[in-house]
Amino acid sequence: MTETKDYTLIDGRKVSIDIKAEISAKVAERKKLNKKVPHLAIILVGDDGASQTYVDYKVKACKEVGFHYTMMRFADTISEEKLMKHIDHVNNDEDVDGFIVQLPLPAHISVEKITEKIRSDKDVDGFTNHNFGSIISKNPLLLPATPFGIMELLRRYNIETQGKNCVIVGASRLVGAPLSMMLVQQGHATVTICHKYTVDLKSITQQADILVVAVGKPGLITADMVKEGAAVIDVGTTRVEGPQFKNGYSLKGDVEFKDVSPKCSFITPVPGGVGPMTIASLLLNTLKAAENLNP
Numbered sequence: 001m002t003e004t005k006d007y008t009l010i011d012g013r014k015v016s017i018d019i020k021a022e023i024s025a026k027v028a029e030r031k032k033l034n035k036k037v038p039h040l041a042i043i044l045v046g047d048d049g050a051s052q053t054y055v056d057y058k059v060k061a062c063k064e065v066g067f068h069y070t071m072m073r074f075a076d077t078i079s080e081e082k083l084m085k086h087i088d089h090v091n092n093d094e095d096v097d098g099f100i101v102q103l104p105l106p107a108h109i110s111v112e113k114i115t116e117k118i119r120s121d122k123d124v125d126g127f128t129n130h131n132f133g134s135i136i137s138k139n140p141l142l143l144p145a146t147p148f149g150i151m152e153l154l155r156r157y158n159i160e161t162q163g164k165n166c167v168i169v170g171a172s173r174l175v176g177a178p179l180s181m182m183l184v185q186q187g188h189a190t191v192t193i194c195h196k197y198t199v200d201l202k203s204i205t206q207q208a209d210i211l212v213v214a215v216g217k218p219g220l221i222t223a224d225m226v227k228e229g230a231a232v233i234d235v236g237t238t239r240v241e242g243p244q245f246k247n248g249y250s251l252k253g254d255v256e257f258k259d260v261s262p263k264c265s266f267i268t269p270v271p272g273g274v275g276p277m278t279i280a281s282l283l284l285n286t287l288k289a290a291e292n293l294n295p
């Protein structure tokens, strides 16, 4: 029989509820002072089911904290040029403090071109090159939402990063790459980033005091790859379909939770870990954008 150890489950859902309460209080305070209520606009192209679900969560979150919101839907046949014009319009709309373009976009539209068209002071997903680069400044503008949420989880669970060995598996532009900069810049950690060409992944993950996994391959991280006492943050979210699941699918992380968790000091579940924090970060960024644009 394997010995089980205590670990702390990092409850992203609970932290996101706390953050939403803090934001609601700030919105109420702004209203009392006759200041503008933050306004988030969401652009959705096409009718991808998963995107619709994510957008619904974002709208619900806006309602919960008292933000104004606008949903802008376009058919997946919209041209890149026309979408750019709509983005220009939102960029210039003084009533909108922040906006996002829900990804993925149809193949004929360049994600990079669209992202770069967004005004960086309204880019509440933190996707533009400007906001990516501003991570290394003393005063970052709007931080990329998912890494921001991860940093917030580490902070709120008092997980020390300074001087720690952090290993990030997954080097994407949206998660792994910006998180590595944030962990060095704000967390003063020693960071190793792994990707699909990394040789002997296990020998590297075994060194991690904090292991963050953002790949999208369920079961990639097994117990033998994790050091005793590590804090593990599982960003991976893959829809696995099957008749045994209530809705016909289940969301799976990249970490073998059952076997890995007994070795950990802290671990995030999937779902209910990083996911809710991405939306909480979007709300925090929208509040910040509104405070900057309409102090």
Ligand code: NAP
Residues within 6 Å of the ligand: 146, 169, 170, 171, 172, 173, 174, 175, 176, 194, 195, 196, 197, 198, 201, 214, 215, 216, 217, 235, 236, 237, 238, 274, 275, 276, 278
């Ligand atoms: P992505 O753009 O596809 O990047 C995946 C990264 O993993 C790449 O850097 C890739 O390496 C690396 N990789 C692929 N196979 C690997 C392997 N066998 N070993 C080590 N590294 C490997 O994905 P993403 O957008 O970052 O998303 C990653 C996962 O996080 C997905 O499941 C996504 O759904 C989830 N996610 C969740 C949230 C949330 O809010 N919960 C937010 C964002 C993403 P190369 O660079 O060499 O290609």
